Amino acid sequence: MKSRLLSATLGGILSLTGLFAGAAFAEETDLSPEQAGRVRAEKVEEAIALIPKDFKFNTPGKLTVASVPGRLPFATYATDTKTPVGGEPDLAQLVADSLGLELQLIPVAWADWPLGLTSGRFDAVIHNVTVTEERKEKFDFSSYRNDLLGFYVPLDSKVTSIAKPEDVAGLKVIVSAGTNQEQILVRWVEANKAKGLADTEIQYYDDEAVLDTALLSGRADAYLGPNATSAYKAAHQKNTRLVGTFSGGWPETAEIAVATKKDSGLAEAITAALNAQIKNGNYARTLERWNLTAEAITESRTNPPGLPKQ
Structure with a gap:
């Protein structure tokens, strides 16, 4: 009824x-653009070594990541009304730190991330993107939360x-x-x-x-x-x-993941970065900061099984 x-x-x-x-x-909640309480990480040489030698970042020395400010704990705008803050920007910071890069967040509308990633406007998308078999045909994924x-x-x-x-x-x-x-x-x-x-x-x-x-x-x-x-x-x-x-894919298992351009080779490096942060505890502290502990995973995977095509 x-x-x-x-x-x-x-x-x-x-x-x-x-x-x-x-x-x-x-x-x-700390909505300041400075985010003094954000968990930071050291470089992960193993992950850096996995970045393809011919990979060209959108901006040299920076990891450019699409974020969709809208609702916490995922992301919203800081008090300066232009800086994305929340659980997903914090996760993006861990990845950037691990790869020895400066984080550059690009606010986008949800509907715009696929085209932006394909066109190279940003290097990765980190905003509650569920892995699906259909999406895997166009993008690579590095899992970081259960959906x-x-x-x-x-x-x-x-x-x-x-x-x-x-x-x-x-x-x-x-x-x-x-x-x-x-x-x-x-x-x-x-x-x-x-x-x-x-x-x-x-x-x-x-x-x-x-x-x-x-x-x-x-x-x-x-x-x-x-x-x-x-x-x-x-x-x-x-x-x-x-x-x-x-x-979220009941009865199938669904995972949230970092999305990168298909066959760019960046996914393996990001997966290694995430696993290093899972191992050292930074990942857990980041999720705890935004009440996301219940969705924690024990291991990041590159292109895990996605939800089946409808």
Whole structure:
């Protein structure tokens, strides 16, 4: 059962609440362009040795990386309104440091990164890009996070675990329309119906503040969305908790990776750089800084299996 619950008046009022909440986030999070708390790394000679001798960086001496400022913990603009900061820029810094290069971040719109990478506008893309078999035909990848979805409930909720389709039977679940997680949830609901289990009411909200109020007021039981953004939000607002995670490619495993130009040879060097930072602990400290620990991997891989073509 699907329900679209929208209220322009309530949404307008609660959007103001969301603005105040956003201000509180800014006070608790370092959004300065200097990023004094950012984890830095030493050169990794093994990784540097893997850079092809004929590889030409966009700017000599620099690793030029595309970033998509929009939402934390991935990336947003710093207080100077031009410098991308967040978990993905921090990861880009580790890679650049490992390769003995200065980091140069290029803010782009999400839809523009494939063409920009192909044309050589930047050397790599580091912004929550999921590895897919279709993308692997055009780009190379170096994995650095698991792609996780998360179920979040209010702190006082009686729901303790959502680990399988049967666990959403009889619940009211919020999800964003047109997303991968919506498709997964719909498949879960259909599977439950085939088993004769109670229906799940799927709710949609166009305004995040209205969504939050619906969840915290009890009009909905759970919210399903990208674990990274929900985990960051839960850590700061402290009014929701995680009750289950699963792969963003369910039932397949999905990984987030650095994207580089196909057959450029840079991916192997970046993979070696990432593995060095995983081994020395800098990687873990970087993820912890942005509440991304739940998505940590134990080893970076070049061109791991991607989500199958649709």
